[in-house]
Amino acid sequence: MKKIAYIAETKGxxxxxxxxxxxxxxxxxxxxxPRKHRFDPSKPSVFHGAEPxxxxxxxxxxxxxxxxx
Structure with a gap:
């Protein structure tokens, strides 16, 4: 199963x-x-740019x- 990647843009x-x-x-x-995408914490995911x-x-x-x- 392919993981969904979530990439954060952050302030300083x-x-x-x-x-x-x-x-x-x-x-x-x-x-x-949020009208097009749904975050499901039970699905395999990776997080970049900030703490998960x-x-x-x-x-x-x-x-x-x-x-x-």
Whole structure:
């Protein structure tokens, strides 16, 4: 099973500003959009650019913000 890569863009202080997602065989990446993408912590994933806990927190907040509407 191929792992999904989550790549963080951060401010100088290490604060996650946005997360890119790379999946599929072509290795293309795009900015994580909670209307198009779904973060599932049970799926195999790799994290780059920041500590996994900070990236996961950002992804969960992005998903919860879209579910409020």
């Amino acid at each position: 202080e290490g604060i996650v500003e946005c997360v890119w997602i790379a999946s599929g065989s072509k290795g293309r990446s795009s900015v994580f959009d 806990r900070y990236i996961k927190s950002w992804l969960e907040k992005a998903q919860s913000s879209i579910q409020k509407f």
